[in-house]
Amino acid sequence: MTQTIVIDPVTRIEGHAKISIYLDNDGSVRDAQFHVTEFRGFERFCIGRPFWEMPAITARICGICPISHILASAKAGDALLAVEIPPAADKLRRLMNLGQIIQSHALSFFHLSGPDLFLGYESDPAKRNIFGLIAAEPDFARGGIRLRQFGQEIIEALGGRKIHPAWAVPGGVRSGISAEVRAAFRQRLPEAMDVTRKAMARFKTVLDASDEEVRSYGFFPSLFAGMVTPEGNWEHHGGKLRVRDAEGQILADQVKADAYQQLFGEASEAWSYLKFPYYQPLGYPDGIYRVGPLARLNVCDQVGTPLADAELTEMRQRAGHRMVTASFYYHYARLIEILAALELVTQLLDDPDLGSSVLRADAGVNHLEAVGCSEAPRGSLFHHYQVDKNGLITYLNLIIATGQNNLAMNQTVAQIARHYLRGDRLEEGLLNRVEAGIRAYDPCLSCSTHAVGQAAFAISLIGPDGRVVDHAVR
Amino acid sequence: MAARTLTINGTLISARSNETVLEAAREAGISIPTLCHLDGLSEVGACRLCLVEIAGSAKLQPACHTTVTEGMEVQTDTPRLKAHRRAIVELLFAERNHICAVCVASGHCELQQLAVEVGMSHVRYEYLSPDCSVDISHARFGIDHNRCVLCTRCVRACDEVEGVHTWDIAGRGTNARLITDLNVPWGEATSCTSCGKCLLACPTGAIFSRGSTVAELERDASRIATIVAARNERW
Numbered sequence: 202m203t204q205t206i207v208i209d210p211v212t213r214i215e216g217h218a219k220i221s222i223y224l225d226n227d228g229s230v231r232d233a234q235f236h237v238t239e240f241r242g243f244e245r246f247c248i249g250r251p252f253w254e255m256p257a258i259t260a261r262i263c264g265i266c267p268i269s270h271i272l273a274s275a276k277a278g279d280a281l282l283a284v285e286i287p288p289a290a291d292k293l294r295r296l297m298n299l300g301q302i303i304q305s306h307a308l309s310f311f312h313l314s315g316p317d318l319f320l321g322y323e324s325d326p327a328k329r330n331i332f333g334l335i336a337a338e339p340d341f342a343r344g345g346i347r348l349r350q351f352g353q354e355i356i357e358a359l360g361g362r363k364i365h366p367a368w369a370v371p372g373g374v375r376s377g378i379s380a381e382v383r384a385a386f387r388q389r390l391p392e393a394m395d396v397t398r399k400a401m402a403r404f405k406t407v408l409d410a411s412d413e414e415v416r417s418y419g420f421f422p423s424l425f426a427g428m429v430t431p432e433g434n435w436e437h438h439g440g441k442l443r444v445r446d447a448e449g450q451i452l453a454d455q456v457k458a459d460a461y462q463q464l465f466g467e468a469s470e471a472w473s474y475l476k477f478p479y480y481q482p483l484g485y486p487d488g489i490y491r492v493g494p495l496a497r498l499n500v501c502d503q504v505g506t507p508l509a510d511a512e513l514t515e516m517r518q519r520a521g522h523r524m525v526t527a528s529f530y531y532h533y534a535r536l537i538e539i540l541a542a543l544e545l546v547t548q549l550l551d552d553p554d555l556g557s558s559v560l561r562a563d564a565g566v567n568h569l570e571a572v573g574c575s576e577a578p579r580g581s582l583f584h585h586y587q588v589d590k591n592g593l594i595t596y597l598n599l600i601i602a603t604g605q606n607n608l609a610m611n612q613t614v615a616q617i618a619r620h621y622l623r624g625d626r627l628e629e630g631l632l633n634r635v636e637a638g639i640r641a642y643d644p645c646l647s648c649s650t651h652a653v654g655q656a657a658f659a660i661s662l663i664g665p666d667g668r669v670v671d672h673a674v675r
Numbered sequence: 676m677a678a679r680t681l682t683i684n685g686t687l688i689s690a691r692s693n694e695t696v697l698e699a700a701r702e703a704g705i706s707i708p709t710l711c712h713l714d715g716l717s718e719v720g721a722c723r724l725c726l727v728e729i730a731g732s733a734k735l736q737p738a739c740h741t742t743v744t745e746g747m748e749v750q751t752d753t754p755r756l757k758a759h760r761r762a763i764v765e766l767l768f769a770e771r772n773h774i775c776a777v778c779v780a781s782g783h784c785e786l787q788q789l790a791v792e793v794g795m796s797h798v799r800y801e802y803l804s805p806d807c808s809v810d811i812s813h814a815r816f817g818i819d820h821n822r823c824v825l826c827t828r829c830v831r832a833c834d835e836v837e838g839v840h841t842w843d844i845a846g847r848g849t850n851a852r853l854i855t856d857l858n859v860p861w862g863e864a865t866s867c868t869s870c871g872k873c874l875l876a877c878p879t880g881a882i883f884s885r886g887s888t889v890a891e892l893e894r895d896a897s898r899i900a901t902i903v904a905a906r907n908e909r910w
Contacts, residue, residue: 251811257889258777365776367889375891563886591811591862592885 205663278371311345323630492580
């Protein structure tokens with residue numbers, strides 16, 4: 202008899218999701234689907250708003266990565282004004298994005314995936330959370346929490362608040378950062394660096410013992426997309442797009458954000474509110490691509506900062522290929538990006554431009570259509586706006602990083618289920634492995650469907666006749 | 676001018692004979708919430724937030740439009756008045772689309788401040804969620820009807836202080852809307868001198884500087900009274 206296992210809701214992710222695992226008559230896994238069950242509607246209700254308000258409105262999509270939306274929206278706004286923003290404003294936006302990468306990656310690594318990695322996938326679910334991690338490894342957990350705080354406080358120092366600062370605006374930013382505040386952050390850098398390096402060392406010991414996970418948690422060839430500098434180095438804001446295939450061949454390079462539609466199409470499926478972006482030239486679903494930390498490190502030639510580059514070289518050596526196609530390595534990539542961000546923050550805090558008072562360019566509406574792109578912690582984020590001659594939004598399309606990983610997340614769920622699940626077993630620890638595979642992507646479903654909700658996870662086991670055989674909710 | 680003595684909340688107060696209860700109360704340091712009132716403009720008594728209880732009258736009276744009388748006994752802060760005020764503020768929020776989190780005036784908004792003052796923890800009425808437009812056709816200013824409470828401070832500032840009367844109200848009830856000239860887009864309203872007094876007078880984020888971003892709009896409504904006072908002294 203064929204069945205379906207449903208995991209509902211999926212826990213320790215940002216947003217609402219459930220997973221359905223379809224079993225064949227012999228009890229083997231036939232297919233699995235990652236359903237995103239929330240809907241929000243930003244692309245409709247923002248129509249009619251002045252585009253100047255869009256950074257702050259779209260920031261409300263998410264409390265974890267509002268900065269990504271603020272920056273992508275402000276970028277689109279710059280293009281509608283047809284201005285080149287003051288150099289200090291660009292550097293300050295970069296500083297805020299680095300703070301965002303540090304805090305979001307720390308949250309993913311320590312708070313969300315840390316319990317799986319350091320307590321065990323099949324450990325007691327009552328303790329398999331950040332509080333369990335604090336109890337088991339107080340210093341390690343404290344370091345992670347303080348690292349996240351460091352990133353959050355960079356955001357607060359610039360924007361006046363940690364969450365939803367209406368700070369980056371079309372044309373630049375609203376305020377700068379004083380020399381005293383910069384000096385205070387400089388003093389905290391060694392601790393942040395130390396925590397990151399210790400986490401890196403700990404992760405490598407886990408990685409050494411995780412051959413099975415590496416080979417089953419989303420291990421398949423796909424394309425990778427992300428931003429690079431003009432030289433082809435790692436980039437997080439203001440760069441252009443590059444796509445590589447699983448062999449490392451560059452399929453598209455230095456593509457401007459406003460040409461994103463030449464690169465990516467969007468498909469939809471009846472069973473999920475999350476769209477399925479794909480690489481246009483290969484069609485759907487063959488054009489499966491991944492974005493985010495691992496993708497950025499795969500598409501770039503190098504990071505461009507010494508410590509992160511040394512780690513990137515080691516990661517590629519450990520993976521045995523220049524292109525790392527195992528999604529388990531997302532955790533590794535996240536730590537390398539925190540390191541890169543800390544190195545770049547160090548450079549930026551010493552940049553004399555940051556003291557400038559010229560922070561905002563002013564202009565009228567000079568373009569009626571624009572695309573803003575920024576690298577969110579989870580991958581490339583696009584805000585595409587059309588406005589009328591006065592600047593009221595007439596069309597809005599948001600392509601969210603998590604959506605771009607949708608095809609890959611579905612493949613990952615199926616791969617883990619096939620590897621670990623048999624028959625009609627709904628063993629908690631095994632199901633947690635399915636969730637852990639999703640957590641490697643650090644999906645932000647509130648963002649990607651622009652939906653309201655708290656983190657939740659559900660799983661169901663569905664028979665060949667469509668009957669739900671078993672169902673687990675957390 | 677003759678003086679009048681009255682009590683407000685049991686405190687004996689002396690006021691000039693032509694003063695309103697609102698003026699007398701404020702001079703005595705007694706706060707009464709208002710929204711449609713703005714120093715320097717005429718009174719319309721529209722918002723009903725300044726309603727007070729007067730001994731001997733079953734009806735509640737607007738403090739802004741009630742002249743003091745000898746021996747008057749006024750109560751400004753009874754449970755009945757508090758309940759009415761909170762209901763009024765809730766109805767204002769329910770009538771249009773007031774989303775403080777993404778409003779240009781957040782943190783500098785009289786309606787938002789009123790909600791705090793009256794203890795509006797939530798709105799008990801069903802939101803009407805009307806489909807309101809935004810007009811940013813003017814080169815310097817914009818109006819978002821979602822945020823308008825129809826206090827008419829802009830109408831009066833434009834008419835009484837600037838002497839232009841670009842603004843007026845069209846429609847009735849929940850269909851009432853601010854209009855410029857004979858209901859043309861603001862950018863085509865030829866009578867508008869672009870003076871910005873409506874912006875100064877607006878208590879919410881309804882009228883804003885074009886290009887304002889969220890929580891950025893700061894205005895000083897007292898400048899209307901300053902202009903009026905300066906003009907009266909010179910003339």
